[in-house]
Amino acid sequence: MPNSFLPPKKLVIASRESLLAMWQAQFIQNRLSELYPQTEISILGMTTRGDQILDQSLSKIGGKGLFIKELEQALEDGRADIAVHSMKDMPMNVPEGFRLAAITEREDPRDAFVSNQYANLESLPAGSIVGTSSLRRESQLRARFSNLQVQPLRGNVQTRLRKLDEGQYAAIILAAAGLKRLGLSERITALLSPEQSLPAVGQGALGIECREDRTDLITMMQPLHHPETAHCVEAERAMSRLLGGSCQVPLGAFAKIVDGNLQLRGFVSQPDGTRIVNAELNGKPENGIKMGEELAQQLIQQGADKILASLVHAEGWK
Numbered sequence: 001m002p003n004s005f006l007p008p009k010k011l012v013i014a015s016r017e018s019l020l021a022m023w024q025a026q027f028i029q030n031r032l033s034e035l036y037p038q039t040e041i042s043i044l045g046m047t048t049r050g051d052q053i054l055d056q057s058l059s060k061i062g063g064k065g066l067f068i069k070e071l072e073q074a075l076e077d078g079r080a081d082i083a084v085h086s087m088k089d090m091p092m093n094v095p096e097g098f099r100l101a102a103i104t105e106r107e108d109p110r111d112a113f114v115s116n117q118y119a120n121l122e123s124l125p126a127g128s129i130v131g132t133s134s135l136r137r138e139s140q141l142r143a144r145f146s147n148l149q150v151q152p153l154r155g156n157v158q159t160r161l162r163k164l165d166e167g168q169y170a171a172i173i174l175a176a177a178g179l180k181r182l183g184l185s186e187r188i189t190a191l192l193s194p195e196q197s198l199p200a201v202g203q204g205a206l207g208i209e210c211r212e213d214r215t216d217l218i219t220m221m222q223p224l225h226h227p228e229t230a231h232c233v234e235a236e237r238a239m240s241r242l243l244g245g246s247c248q249v250p251l252g253a254f255a256k257i258v259d260g261n262l263q264l265r266g267f268v269s270q271p272d273g274t275r276i277v278n279a280e281l282n283g284k285p286e287n288g289i290k291m292g293e294e295l296a297q298q299l300i301q302q303g304a305d306k307i308l309a310s311l312v313h314a315e316g317w318k
Helices: 019-035 069-076 135-144 157-165 176-181 215-224 227-242 285-301 304-313
Strands: 010-016 040-046 082-086 098-103 111-114 129-132 149-152 171-175 190-192 206-211 251-258 261-269 276-283
Touching (some): 010 019, 010 069, 019 082, 019 176, 019 206, 069 082, 069 206, 098 215, 098 227, 111 176, 129 135, 135 251, 135 261, 135 276, 171 176, 206 215, 227 285, 261 285, 261 304, 276 285, 285 304
Parallel strands (some): 010 040, 010 082, 129 149, 129 171
Antiparallel strands (some): 098 206, 111 171, 251 261, 261 276
């Protein structure tokens, strides 16, 4: 960090108002307060369109970007300085005039199986209702367990757990990171390995966004940036970006660094799981973006482009 750097006297963090989003914003607030005790840091809680429309799946109402736009507007007009996002909610293209100042160290990236009656997916009786908000999870579930009913599940973490507890679902699938961050680890019945359920792009990592012209903030956020996580998430995002990924597309990507080697896997699927294409690559972490693009090309060669084209033309995917 440059010796001449002077942190601002005040900093405002824009955040969604859900408990999980506020936890994430407060986590970043606390980290920054430790680093910059002279800066007064506050949180601007906001309700986004994605939080307001709960009776339809995200894929039908415009995707995860609905959680982001209002926060970016607050950055644009100066009501806030930075916004904290779950990286899995970030659109693959950051809008012009904005940038990711930091990607934080990843929490557990896996999906979690949550049930009050059953130990794991394999023990669910035929016809059991499993809730998930994600086409990615849904397609993988349908591919492995065609005897289960997969139904939409919207709302914040607490709402989803309540619906499970009310008996609306035999089990639900959530991101492990969110449950752990909210102190709800005891609700995790089983963790799904990436082989069982390949995670969402960026799952478990937080991104700190600011205006591109705020070089002071970009410098200020550098101590929170975790290069290993960033290499992995950037590789995943590069794959998804080339494939036009959003929550309207059932795809997943997951990268990890093992012994200095970046291992990247990805898939694209039909929503009903009847056709899935997979690929994986190994390489140097600093080549993550290039690897992500190469993996996307491998998936296209296996027919991912045809799957995606069929989704565009299918009813409800326009």
